[in-house]
């Protein structure tokens with residue numbers, strides 16, 4: 001599957017590639033940014049370069065985190081690529097929130113496979129993120145240096161934090177991701193307004209179908225292999241904390257399961273929901289993933 005390079009920007013010691021490609025599962029062109037670290041461009045270095053997938057939140061395109069999360073410094077420090085996918089299909093003919101609100105539809109695909117009309121035709125974000133995009137990137141960079149499939153980790157912010165947790169846990173038995181972290185994630189989408197609205201529209205009225213994606217349900221079903229840990233940061237001044245994020249519910253759900261004590265929730269005093277918060281804690285998440293990817 002071929003990608004078109006829109007922009008190739010020098011950042012830190014590597015390059016931010018702003019790409020687009022036709023996605024078969026979405027049925028539309030999709031933008032994706034990939035930060036390729038300095039190690040890739042070094043003649044002296046021949047090690048395989050793993051990738052960290054960063055799933056963005058509501059209203060975001062691949063640009064937000066590329067510009068404001070400061071991943072490239074960390075990617076160069078450890079030697080991993082960072083993939084910044086889009087958050088939904090886009091276009092004038094793509095159905096979106098009938099009320100024009102920003103928490104559903106375009107920019108808010110919630111990383112699920114929609115089953116309900118009119119969304120099911122293009123909103124297949126789960127298959128796009130966890131299946132089609134990694135294999136497409138692997139084919140495109142088919143030079144044996146960048147690994148987008150086997151040695152990879154996943155993280156995300158808010159809606160993207162939910163997407164990372166759900167994707168990690170749903171693919172845990174297949175050992176798809178070496179590690180998972182999240183910044184201010186929606187941990188219990190079946191119980192909060194953002195999740196209920198999105199799941200109702202994308203997945204329909206049967207709440208059993210919603211549970212398949214809910215991290216608070218998944219930790220009860222998926223068995224931790226040993227000492228795998230999940231890292232979460234959450235700001236105490238986040239305006240969405242009480243209404244939509246509620247990270248304590250994931251700790252409660254994990255009690256009595258193999259994940260009890262394995263979810264490192266760090267409540268950080270005074271931080272909000274913005275990229276000032278995300279960028280502050282990116283170095284800690286980078287170190288966590290670098291270790292799990294075998295880079296340190």
Ligand SMILES: N[C@@H](CCC(=O)N[C@@H](CSC=O)C(=O)NCC(=O)O)C(=O)O
Nearest residue numbers: 057058059060064102157158159160275
């Ligand atoms: N535009 C909205 C605010 C939406 C918002 O805060 N989006 C967050 C993610 S929220 C959860 O998924 C975000 O990352 N925004 C992009 C950014 O660059 O900050 C409003 O008007 O309140």
